[in-house]
Amino acid sequence: MKIEYTLFHKDKKTNARYGEIKTNYGTYETPIFMPVGTQATVKTLSPEEIKQMHAGIILSNTYHLWLRPGADIVKKAGGLHKFINYDGPILTDSGGFQVFSLAKPKDISEEGVEFKSHINGDKLFLTPEKSIEIQNKLDSDIAMCFDECPPYPVTHEYMQKSVERTIRWAKRCKEAHKNSNQSLFGIVQGGEFADLRKYSAEETVKIDFDGYSIGGTSVGEDKNTMYKMIDYAVKYLPSNKARYLMGVGEPTDILEGVERGIDMFDCVLPTRLARHGHAFTRMGKINLKNAKYKEDFSPIDNSCDCYACQNYTKAYIRHLIVAKETFGQRLISIHNLRFLIKLTEEIRQAIKEDRFLEYKTNFLDKYR
């Protein structure tokens, strides 16, 4: 079956909403944060550890899995869930963002995008139909439309052409998508332009997808611009479908997104920061490599219930990171992901009790 979104409660003072998403692999409350596992693994972590931190949906990636090991191999394995031994829901990104972010140089035409593999330089051609075909083979629960994610900033003229093309591609994605067990999300683009966000949202909604996401954020714009991009788009999205803000994962931005009516977030930040020794705490982000933690035998965050905080000290984790031991990367990854997941748990509770703004203010008061 397709996923089903149910809205339970809307905050009285803001657009924040509490709901749930029913999937073939369980039901999950929203707002939700989704860990990213680009290459069919959340870097450094096992599926068991992902489950232990009460994660719901995880992400994987069309582009990366297409190049390696190849969609057919995943299909032969019995689909992504079996291949990676994860029995929770999986969302696959379409490859649109990767084409933009790492497969340069690229040549965008109406048919699709020609670019070079970042692995071996192979000439590749990705189209909406191809992306959907790959995602079908991967057998994820939620597939994303193949879109163009233009850099920031770009002229209104360019963005308009890009948005129109992304809408035509969205139609082709919908047309190519036949899998009744897989949901398909449309993506709203339009950069920082209010009129284009509106146009993109309205046209994408007309095509009728199982959920909608806001793309083209966190590509270098400042935070206020990003919040405006959300505002411009979200008001044209139907309230009975899930809304997904792509690539956003700073605690501050999650709160701002939730306030504006976003249900789903994903971000590489918690795991990437972890690999570089940075950890989220209630008081803000800290750099565990800092010399001041050499003899700090307290956990990363006293109030955290994660495996790392229950068992290990800053001094030890700092040593592991400085010594480039992967166990350190794992411990902080576990902590950072759990931190964001717990944040969304608390957000949901706050929305239920109509005190989201109060919660947000309290959180931001201490954070940073």
Place this chain on the structure above:
RNA sequence: GCGGAUAUGGUGAAGUGGUUAACACAUUGGAUUGUGGUUCCAACAUGCGUGGGUUCGAUUCCCACUAUCCGUC
């Protein structure tokens, strides 16, 4: 004991008779938002073993001393 060589920041190591003494590692900060896990940026020797001398000026030339290394007895 004799002969020879070398002495540059935490480490390895460039370099020059004259403005800011390369670079790398380490260290210390910072960055990172639909992940190219090993990335990027920045700071870091007021001084070139010690003491004299030559020179307008010496880390660079000369002398002594000290230390280290090699050879030799």
